[in-house]
Amino acid sequence: MGEFNGNITAEEPLISVIVPVYNVENYLRECVESILAQHYRNLEIIMIDDGSTDTSGAICDEYAQSDSRVQVIHQENGGLSRARNTGLRACKGEYLLFVDSDDWLECDTVSVLYRLISKHGSQLAIGGYQRVEDGSYRILRKYPGEREGESLLTKQQAMADFFRNGCAAWAKLYRREIHDGLYFPDGEINEDEAIVLQILERCETVAVTDQIIYNYRCRPESITTSSFSEKKLAWYRHCENNYQWIRERYPELEELAADRLCASIMWSLTEIALTDSFEASWVSELHHCLKIYYPHLRKAYRHGVRQTIRLLTLRHLPFALYRILIRKKRGVRGE
Secondary structure (H helix, E strand, O other): OOOOOOOOOOOOOOEEEEEEEOOOOOOHHHHHHHHHOOOOOOEEEEEEEEOOOOOHHHHHHHHHHHOOOEEEEEEOOOOHHHHHHHHHHHOOOOEEEEOOOOOEEOOOHHHHHHHHHHHHOOOEEEEEEEEEEOOOOOEEEEEOOOOOOEEEEEHHHHHHHHHHHOOOOOOEEEEHHHHOOOOOOOOOOOHHHHHHHHHHHOOOEEEEEEEEEEEEEEOOOOHHHOOOOHHHHHHHHHHHHHHHHHHHHOHHHHHHHHHHHHHHHHHHHHHHHHOOOOOHHHHHHHHHHHHHHHHHHHHHOOOHHHHHHHHHHHHHOOHHHHHHHHHHHHOOOOO
16 A cells, blocks of 8 residues: 655646445455556545444545545445435535445546546546456456447437436546535435436536446445345336436437336336245335336337337236246246
8 A cells, every 4th residue: 555645736636536435344445546546646535434344444544544635534324325425525626536435446547537528628527337246357248338439428418328328426527516416315225316317417518438447346245236125116216206307308308218217117026026025015106107107118118029028018917927927937936
């Protein structure tokens, strides 16, 4: 762990790197070392220890003592959204970058994104990422985006990209002002989806590169790979809110928003069908949403014959029958 020598180019604006931390002692050093090794040096690294019960908090303090750019905030456990919001309120940089504490950056991540956002005068820069298997470091899949090289998008084009490909807070550099007053929903997962459209609406342009600048670690115990629970209904709920928001403000994107809402409902119902224990109210809520928007969803959903049949099945067959069919198809035993 090298100590920062304090040499910063005068022209480099301060960039705040926000790192929520919770019980990641096995991964945290790799994450922080990748930030400290950035070619771009004028960084404010804010580590939010979200009530860790392992040695993660102590590791944060160790880095704060050895590098003046690192500051640590210890707080009671409140979840990823609250930790990110703490970082947003504390940061002082002209630009923002989020990094999850079990992931890591390429050594030129910040410089690539800063050059991109400066070159085009954009409010947001987005880079490519790759999913990496925990332990083996095998690259599972690369996500360079839909376009080759560099592209400059309007806010509507960026919204369309989001509906087609999804989003995450990381692998992006934000001008501070487009995040002012916009916070992640406290206590929820899929928190990125809840505010992405409001952020994009504040952008005049969005600069995009297909260069891989972020490494997303796939580990079995992470939030996104855990078994289904009521918290995972957040994705469909955010998609429903986004669909309503788009219909009012950007009707030309309605079909794309409907397609994503449809996918979220179908995924949720299928995951519930595959789990051994669930609440009937979850199914009722999802079926009610499917019924209300079905004409729009059916028109927008274009994912082949097999998925269309699944949509029709979920709409018209009793859920109990769908559950039997999908569990048999997937080879799931139990009730």
